[in-house]
Amino acid sequence: xxxxxxxxxxxxxxxxxxxxxxxxxxxxxxxxxxxxxxxxxxxxxxxxxxxxxxxxxxxxxxxxxxxxxxxxxxxxxxxxxxxxxxxxxxxxxxxxxxxxxxxxxxxxxxxxxxxxxxxxxxxxxxxxxxxxxxxxxxxxxxxxxxxxxxxxxxxxxxxxxxxxxxxxxxxxxxxxxxxxxxxxxxxxxxxxxxxxxxxxxxxxxx
Numbered sequence: 001x002x003x004x005x006x007x008x009x010x011x012x013x014x015x016x017x018x019x020x021x022x023x024x025x026x027x028x029x030x031x032x033x034x035x036x037x038x039x040x041x042x043x044x045x046x047x048x049x050x051x052x053x054x055x056x057x058x059x060x061x062x063x064x065x066x067x068x069x070x071x072x073x074x075x076x077x078x079x080x081x082x083x084x085x086x087x088x089x090x091x092x093x094x095x096x097x098x099x100x101x102x103x104x105x106x107x108x109x110x111x112x113x114x115x116x117x118x119x120x121x122x123x124x125x126x127x128x129x130x131x132x133x134x135x136x137x138x139x140x141x142x143x144x145x146x147x148x149x150x151x152x153x154x155x156x157x158x159x160x161x162x163x164x165x166x167x168x169x170x171x172x173x174x175x176x177x178x179x180x181x182x183x184x185x186x187x188x189x190x191x192x193x194x195x196x197x198x199x200x201x202x203x204x205x206x
Contacts, residue, residue: 002026003180004034004061006096008082009068011039017068017103021170028173031180034062038078047198054085056092064183065096067151070103074148080199083150087192095192097183100151100164108143113155113164116182120163123178134164153193160193161186 005025009018018035025031036058041050059065065086073079086096102109111134114120125133134140137156144152144164154160163179170176 002029002031003063003184005031005064005066005180006059006062006082006086007033007035007066007068008079008086010070010073010076010079011037013072014068014070014103017070017167021066021068021101024171024173025176028177030173030177031064034059038082041078041081043077043200050081050198051085051088052090054081055088055090058082059085059096060093063096063187064180065098066180067098067100067148068103069100069106069147069151071106071146074146075203077199077202079148080150083148084194084198087150087154087190087194095187095190097180097185097187097190098151098154098162099179099183100147100162101170102164102166104167106146109166111143111164112166112169113140113162115161115163116186120178120182124163124165124169124175150194150196153196154190157191157193159189159191161190 007018022033026033038054038058041053086098089095111132112125112128113134114125134143140155141152154162
């Protein structure tokens with residue numbers, strides 16, 4: 001049976017991209033969508049209560065979290081909560097692998113990160129120019145300013161394995177399957193940084 005994934009995204013802005021990704025994933029046996037709306041969780045709960053609720057009730061059957069990174073994604077509190085819970089080992093459920101897909105219209109969305117090593121580069125990015133691969137922490141923060149802060153905090157860490165790919169590449173079933181498999185394979189090696197406090201309110205940025 002295909003693996004179960006959780007997709008976190010800006011519901012109002014990017015629903016069409018989520019729907020298309022699910023269609024590609026499920027119609028080609030790449031994954032099963034296990035996403036559940038966490039929007040009814042109260043922000044009056046403590047960080048630990050929010051994290052445990054999402055990890056154990058909403059993410060418990062998923063093994064990889066896919067972040068659809070659009071222009072407004074970083075300002076949504078539930079995206080931050082879902083990413084945080086994905087990085088956390090609870091008593092009942094272990095951390096997930098994470099894959100980031102840059103949506104069309106994001107600045108520098110064509111740049112990629114290949115933390116899974118030579119296998120990823122050969123299978124996914126064999127034809128990409130080396131100038132499009134980011135591996136310098138300063139360049140990561142400069143190029144990916146649209147990215148959720150919690151993702152940025154982890155992209156600059158040496159022992160975190162989060163691939164970043166453009167939307168066009170992720171719409172290929174074979175490449176998408178490999179990316180999900182690599183995220184799952186290396187999830188236990190990830191030493192995620194979860195020190196940042198949870199976002200408590202949404203913000204709109206123009």
